[in-house]
Amino acid sequence: MRIKSIELSWFRGAADPVSLEPDCKSIVVYGMNGSGKSSFVDAAEYVLNDGKIKHLAHEYSGKHQEKAIPNTHMPEGRKPELSIKFADDSELRIEIQQDGSWKSSGGEAAAVDTWDYRRTVLRQDEVAEFIHDTKGGKYSALLPLLGLHPLEVAAENLRQLAKFVEKEAKLGETKYSLKQVEAKRKTIFGTDNDAQIVARIEELHARYCTDKSATTDPLSRCKELKAALEARIAVSTADQRRHVALQDAATSLTQDHVGAVRAATAMLARTVEPLIVEKLEVLEWTGVFVNKLGDEEQVKCPACGQFISGDAFRAHVKAEQARLHEIIEAFNDRKAAVGALCDSVKSLKSSLGKADAKSWRDDHAKGPLGNSFAYLDGLDPETLRTSCGEEDLKAIEGKLLPLIDTTVVASTDAPPDAHQLSTDKQTVEAADAVIAAKEQVGEVARVEALVSFIHALEQGIREEIRQRSKLVIGDISADIQTMWEILHPGEVIENVRLYLPQDAEKAIDIGLKFHGIEQESPRLTLSEGYRNSLGLCIFLAMAKWGTEKDRPLFLDDVVVSLDRSHRGMIVELLVKEFDNRQLVILTHDREWYTELRQQLDSKKWGFKALLPYKTPGIGIRWSHKTTTFGDARAHLADRPDSAGNDARKIMDVELAVIAEHLQIRMPYLRAERNDKRMAHDFLERIVADGKKRFQKKDGEDYKIYTDAINAFEQAGQLLTSWANRASHTFDLVPAEATKLIDVCEKALECMKCSSCGKNVWFADAQGSEWVQCQCGQIRWRYGKG
């Protein structure tokens, strides 16, 4: 959606409403530094960046930039306002409150909120920003163009989802519990295989469950066996029951449980302690890292604080991630070991709490084990699960292990029947766990398969992003290359392109060939001017690639560091590549403004000049002329010499461009003096040629345009006398300067038709020798010098 006008009121440099009116065409705005050009760009940025202007984001501007956005001399009761009118006559209005908050209305059809600032506005200090940005920053800047945001979101969601699957399935805990079952299997069954364990169960089932011979499923047999053994134990003698309970207690908790927790804790300490030391360094260095990464060959890694080369950084981060995974594993192992210990304590409490063991317990509670029983009674296994420290382990070792030792002794002199029952009971429980674990192994395998699948899918999506990025980047690179060749025809810097670095995800960089040698970055070889030129090409290529082809582009003083020859090629670039796009070009470069004004098609381009800024109360003002004589007139009262000098400078530039259009042949001067001709040099030739070749319609015929010739002659005379005085003796008075400016302006106006408003070189007429204005009122015949 093209812009008709941008109106500002008390916004930045503006006072009473002032309007930039491109009227849906492209426009070039000239203004000296400080004349208020950028206030219009600030307005565009304010709208696109949700009420923020980047160059005003500093500690002095206030939370909502309320100290920087209003005109410093805004009268009481007024508020900064801005309005943008679009091609469809819709209008976006914004009112800014005293506290910097703002409300907007209208402009929905233009969907300004979808315009990307980085592809709409380019300011002088942002030209090389893309080049200087990190690979990740470049990727982020290009991401909206790639249209891959949904894929990025999906990949990130999948990365997180894999973690959640592990967490929800309690994968770590289950794997540890399987380890425990494996250990128990070894203790009870030694090297017996699954079939032998099942055969053992079959044998016990046949012995204890004679009435259930139809049951064949091993797990069901275990269940039936447990019930049958419990029933046998229940009807056995009190002495036998006590021995079974004591044997259960004797096998419930071992030194291994305590040892496992201690080993896991030690492992954790070994990995975590150095990590903590390093992470403290991280806090210190993370802040400086980002700034350093751009320019330093060696950076201090924010993950560990070590100095490391940029190339090795990514590999190093990977290694750090592996370490973190190791620590997470250690945490999980410890958690599982504590869990196993707590389960054992729970089992011990249950065994010794049984009525069958009461008499044995009462006997021993009176002796040295009294403290152990008191400790066991007061111990809450669930509390232990959440806060098991070294003190707890010592207490368990000191108080519970002697208790276990005593139960082991008591259980060894058990009657044979009781011993057999207890052993068979433990065999069945272990077999049950081993057989049930087979199902758990299956669950773990399924969860691990799901996690692998999600990881593979995430990688697949990243590959999809990469492939699509390559295609888009290839197209953008082709545009960059085309634009670069327009700006730098026949130069030795070639194959300028964007590329995806092999060693990094979410990264884009710029490559080029410098005198035939491949370079990974323009920062290795290009001068500042060339970098800016490249930055401009990249911005324009990105802007061109946008899906919305009719959005305006703002270029604010972007040619400052370009030399004259490259700056001159920009017109060709704009005409070739952006002929159907609305551009708003703002410049303080008078010479370039003049070139643009003379070279760009006035059917598609407008030209406006701002007057120099006087006071905040007066604000931004437009000159009524498209020329830049307003600058000169601004000095008339206090500095007439300066005004006279300005007039001559304007004439130097304007006449140079006119001479080029009219193919006026100038005598050859040695070396660079050809490029430093003065206004009177041109006027001399224009007058000489014009007397034969500049014609104005008179009825049906053409006659020499004598009024114009006289105006040129008068301008030439005053430039030679008064303008020289302005620059050499500094004694030009205001009246003289005024006349000098008026005469110069009048002379230039003679090149423009008073009827159609077009310059005399607007169109070809009567073959290749003649040019004329649009209506043919004035014409010029190319001469031979």
Added chain:
Amino acid sequence: MSHDWIKPRIAEAKAGIPLVTQPVLVRVEELLKGELSERELAKGDLASIAKELIVEMASLSPQAEAK
């Protein structure tokens, strides 16, 4: 954005992981066409999807179905 890429990428990720079940593949495809690609999901949403997929993994695997 077209969804043409989803099926081939799912098939590619599935290759070599026979335990992944058909219902999981169907559900993941639905999710990629919808919420997984629309916004960064909150922890609660991720936990709920994770639970759902774990359950779907317990359905018969393609191999088991074939048998």
